[in-house]
Amino acid sequence: QQQVKQSPQSLIVQKGGISIINCAYENTAFDYFPWYQQFPGKGPALLIAIRPDVSEKKEGRFTISFNKSAKQFSLHIMDSQPGDSATYFCAASIRGATNKLIFGTGTLLAVQP
Amino acid sequence: DGGITQSPKYLFRKEGQNVTLSCEQNLNHDAMYWYRQDPGQGLRLIYYSQIVNDFQKGDIAEGYSVSREKKESFPLTVTSAQKNPTAFYLCASSTPGREDTQYFGPGTRLTVL
Numbered sequence: 376q377q378q379v380k381q382s383p384q385s386l387i388v389q390k391g392g393i394s395i396i397n398c399a400y401e402n403t404a405f406d407y408f409p410w411y412q413q414f415p416g417k418g419p420a421l422l423i424a425i426r427p428d429v430s431e432k433k434e435g436r437f438t439i440s441f442n443k444s445a446k447q448f449s450l451h452i453m454d455s456q457p458g459d460s461a462t463y464f465c466a467a468s469i470r471g472a473t474n475k476l477i478f479g480t481g482t483l484l485a486v487q488p
Numbered sequence: 489d490g491g492i493t494q495s496p497k498y499l500f501r502k503e504g505q506n507v508t509l510s511c512e513q514n515l516n517h518d519a520m521y522w523y524r525q526d527p528g529q530g531l532r533l534i535y536y537s538q539i540v541n542d543f544q545k546g547d548i549a550e551g552y553s554v555s556r557e558k559k560e561s562f563p564l565t566v567t568s569a570q571k572n573p574t575a576f577y578l579c580a581s582s583t584p585g586r587e588d589t590q591y592f593g594p595g596t597r598l599t600v601l
Binding site: 416420475 | 494531580594
């Protein structure tokens with residue numbers, strides 16, 4: 376119940392295309408869903424996050440879509456650029472609980488020029 | 489510059505030796521975390537601390553130990569009891585009231601020979 380399942384494991388997208396990464400969870404107590412971006416040899420950095428009271432959040436080219444009934448959320452990267460090539464992790468947590476983020480297994484995105 | 493410092497970036501140790509990884513933050517964050525990252529497995533929580541002189545085990549604490557004597561510092565010791573210590577180790581911190589947003593250091597890659 377504590378798992379967050381992420382797919383695909385890797386993704387290749389052409390420059391200008393849309394990158395889509397999906398995550399699913401079981402624990403309905405989760406109420407915070409962030410996405411982290413990690414470049415090789417670096418620590419992850421918070422990219423965008425959503426709470427279950429909204430179905431979509433957009434920040435620039437990055438959009439989170441959230442489907443509470445299906446217990447799924449996804450990251451969409453519009454107009455993907457080579458600089459977006461990185462590993463993306465979804466995560467989930469219960470706010471105010473143990474402060475523990477449960478991470479997905481990551482998606483390695485390669486955007487080809 | 490405010491941030492999280494991890495040292496060293498690369499660390500090599502012989503099997504059977506204990507090794508301590510450093511993590512320092514000047515963000516004035518109360519909470520600090522240690523994660524282990526392995527290919528295809530995402531980030532797994534080793535230990536976390538919400539306040540000085542207190543810490544809790546995460547999901548994979550066996551073979552690891554921590555201390556939290558100062559707010560700024562949260563060192564991780566990888567003991568000889570850890571069966572597969574070769575990995576990328578990440579330290580993170582978070583601020584009161586925003587525990588679900590974690591800020592990561594650059595990581596330490598530990599290789600046990």
